[in-house]
Amino acid sequence: MDPDAVAKAFVDHYYSTFDANRAGLGNLYQEGSMLTFEGQKIQGSQSIVAKLTSLPFQQCKHNITTVDCQPSGAGGMLVFVSGTLQLAGEQHALKFSQMFHLMPTPQGSFYVLNDIFRLNYT
Amino acid sequence: MDPDAVAKAFVDHYYSTFDANRAGLGNLYQEGSMLTFEGQKIQGSQSIVAKLTSLPFQQCKHNITTVDCQPSGAGGMLVFVSGTLQLAGEQHALKFSQMFHLMPTPQGSFYVLNDIFRLNYT
Numbered sequence: 556m557d558p559d560a561v562a563k564a565f566v567d568h569y570y571s572t573f574d575a576n577r578a579g580l581g582n583l584y585q586e587g588s589m590l591t592f593e594g595q596k597i598q599g600s601q602s603i604v605a606k607l608t609s610l611p612f613q614q615c616k617h618n619i620t621t622v623d624c625q626p627s628g629a630g631g632m633l634v635f636v637s638g639t640l641q642l643a644g645e646q647h648a649l650k651f652s653q654m655f656h657l658m659p660t661p662q663g664s665f666y667v668l669n670d671i672f673r674l675n676y677t
Numbered sequence: 678m679d680p681d682a683v684a685k686a687f688v689d690h691y692y693s694t695f696d697a698n699r700a701g702l703g704n705l706y707q708e709g710s711m712l713t714f715e716g717q718k719i720q721g722s723q724s725i726v727a728k729l730t731s732l733p734f735q736q737c738k739h740n741i742t743t744v745d746c747q748p749s750g751a752g753g754m755l756v757f758v759s760g761t762l763q764l765a766g767e768q769h770a771l772k773f774s775q776m777f778h779l780m781p782t783p784q785g786s787f788y789v790l791n792d793i794f795r796l797n798y799t
Contacts, residue, residue: 591745623713625791629751635793652774669747671757675797
């Protein structure tokens, strides 16, 4: 299994789900999962989805610029993403960067243990 | 030990060392450490320092905008940084984002297992 291919497939799946149906992201997190969103710390699949679905915009489109990945030790994989986020009705896209720590599930898939998101304003 | 305080102390130490004496960063990496620098994958303390010291600028100054951290499982800590990089003689600073996976050493300190760096051009 090529880690870069897994990372790319995860990223495609994550952002297409985010842009089409944010509530569907819940399957990617578990109870021990952590999200830090613009500095706000949130834990657990249910709370994370509540945060993501309550963001103050309805439609958005992520465009991915770079995807990097490394094994994190203990079977996990770190995925580092940069790109832009276009909100419906806004003229300018926002730059963002985000990192995920993916951990294997017993079913041979991955879940998101760690997720840190930042807009790159400055 | 407050993880946010450890992350902040690491970030201060890392970038002040980078800006003053890049070769001094070697102590923070080990043989299994990985750096992905603008997509280029490098492994091991010696190769990582060779890369960092060969970057095509002499003097630089990092300014840190945000530092986020989360426990990574297995005793490690993920540190996610955004900021700007000012190169000597250049008018405009470059935005960057970088993530570190810090792992504990037997001496009660940390070393960098994973390091992913990206300039945010777009």
